[in-house]
Amino acid sequence: MDIKDRIGVDIGRRLSVEDAVQWALDNDVTYIDCQIDLEPNALESFNDARCGPIRETCASNGIHLGLHTLSAVNIAEMSPFVRDAVDAYLKAYIDAARRLNAEWVEVHAGYHFTSDIDMRMSTGRDRLKRISDYAEEQGVKLLLENLNWEPEHAEVKYLAHTVEECRYYFDAIKSPALSWVFTVNHATLVPEGIAGFLDGMPTDRMAVVRLADNHGKYEDHMYPGEGIIDFTDMFERIEATGFKGHYMSAYGSLDDMLRGRDYLVARYPEERR
Numbered sequence: 177m178d179i180k181d182r183i184g185v186d187i188g189r190r191l192s193v194e195d196a197v198q199w200a201l202d203n204d205v206t207y208i209d210c211q212i213d214l215e216p217n218a219l220e221s222f223n224d225a226r227c228g229p230i231r232e233t234c235a236s237n238g239i240h241l242g243l244h245t246l247s248a249v250n251i252a253e254m255s256p257f258v259r260d261a262v263d264a265y266l267k268a269y270i271d272a273a274r275r276l277n278a279e280w281v282e283v284h285a286g287y288h289f290t291s292d293i294d295m296r297m298s299t300g301r302d303r304l305k306r307i308s309d310y311a312e313e314q315g316v317k318l319l320l321e322n323l324n325w326e327p328e329h330a331e332v333k334y335l336a337h338t339v340e341e342c343r344y345y346f347d348a349i350k351s352p353a354l355s356w357v358f359t360v361n362h363a364t365l366v367p368e369g370i371a372g373f374l375d376g377m378p379t380d381r382m383a384v385v386r387l388a389d390n391h392g393k394y395e396d397h398m399y400p401g402e403g404i405i406d407f408t409d410m411f412e413r414i415e416a417t418g419f420k421g422h423y424m425s426a427y428g429s430l431d432d433m434l435r436g437r438d439y440l441v442a443r444y445p446e447e448r449r
Contacts, residue, residue: 227275252286252300285336339376
């Protein structure tokens with residue numbers, strides 16, 4: 177597959193899923209990510225009647241659809257009643273993915289409040305293990321994302337933002353239903369950087385690479401070329417692992433991501449075309 181065809185667009189909640197699929201067709205985009213929490217994509221609305229036409233349109237036109245859970249939902253939640261709701265939320269996404277024949281569901285490790293990191297990590301690990309088992313039963317692929325570093329003085333911090341934290345989950349959860357989505361701009365915020373993540377993580381479980389630029393100071397999804405990432409070097413390192421999956425643009429507007437694909441294609445190593 178041509179590299180341009182491998183670079184998708186994270187539509188998020190900008191469009192209904194139906195409109196997102198049509199937008200992809202109109203703009204020659206093969207891979208799209210959608211979030212289905214709220215209207216016009218209320219999670220409860222994805223019954224068989226709604227999912228059937230979407231599933232058929234994707235299948236007949238070669239559109240690869242994935243779903244993206246909300247990182248604000250704390251996968252490391254351990255409080256009574258709320259913890260059950262988090263399980264239900266993740267299972268509902270998996271059920272919707274099965275009805276839509278979506279090819280992945282992106283998930284996160286949650287967040288902690290500094291003093292409770294150990295409890296939060298173990299809670300999130302156990303939940304992701306349960307949910308991976310459920311996804312495996314349903315034939316759905318989960319993708320766990322490396323999230324971004326937060327400033328040291330921040331009380332609330334995302335989990336799975338370093339290689340060490342990511343390995344905590346991947347080493348414990350061997351389910352074939354759980355793979356890694358590598359967000360390269362997040363990797364620029366920690367000392368190991370992009371190269372360190374590729375050296376330290378199980379790249380055989382790397383299913384998707386998310387793309388945006390960054391200035392290396394804090395979380396900021398920038399247009400490619402406006403930050404510090406050398407995308408030619410990035411592509412070379414990732415492709416050298418044997419990666420055959422797709423890339424997902426995640427910055428700016430839909431028009432920005434369409435324009436950004438041309439910038440990224442121009443920086444893909446010539447010898448790998």
